[in-house]
Amino acid sequence: GAVVSQHPSWVICKSGTSVKIECRSLDFQATTMFWYRQFPKQSLMLMATSNEGSKATYEQGVEKDKFLINHASLTLSTLTVTSAHPEDSSFYICSARVRGTIDTQYFGPGTRLTVL
């Protein structure tokens, strides 16, 4: 089946630093990738939609200057949390939509971010 990977799987950083999370579709092309954030005991919250070769679309309330998204190829999207603060600590999950489909998405395993 289709596989989506994320790297790193977990990261601990100091407040004020920036952290980059990678999302890769390993065996299919994805023109669109999605970034979600999940707080403990809550469901996934869509942060932004990342389209290959164009600017990301952010959901209401998500700061685009804080969460930088780059989708440079059909298999890679990156999320950079800039000037991270403890309240940014969360579980970040990406998903990738299979090219040519309207909603066939596969989720990555997630990245646990802890900001001290």
Next chain:
Amino acid sequence: KNQVEQSPQSLIILEGKNCTLQCNYTVSPFSNLRWYKQDTGRGPVSLTIMTFSENTKSNGRYTATLDADTKQSSLHITASQLSDSASYICVVSASSGGYNKLIFGAGTRLAVHP
């Protein structure tokens, strides 16, 4: 407003028992409904997907039902195992101008005890 509500919020059952999780939705226009299993600290994994015309779909010990008239779905787990302990998320896909948008439920946290 598109919404997906799940019940119960959490559930504890003994190993070997059956259980049923519920999902009610108000999503329009409806495209399909999926059930995902999410282990702690992992990404969601698809269990079943059903379109408007499908009433039931099975995947091993998991059986999902869909009543498009009442906008309700259920996920039945048979002969539960300890490894079934996870969050189960109901996700409804809404048609949205070419690409669909996923509407997530809050999930049901299932704990299977020996």
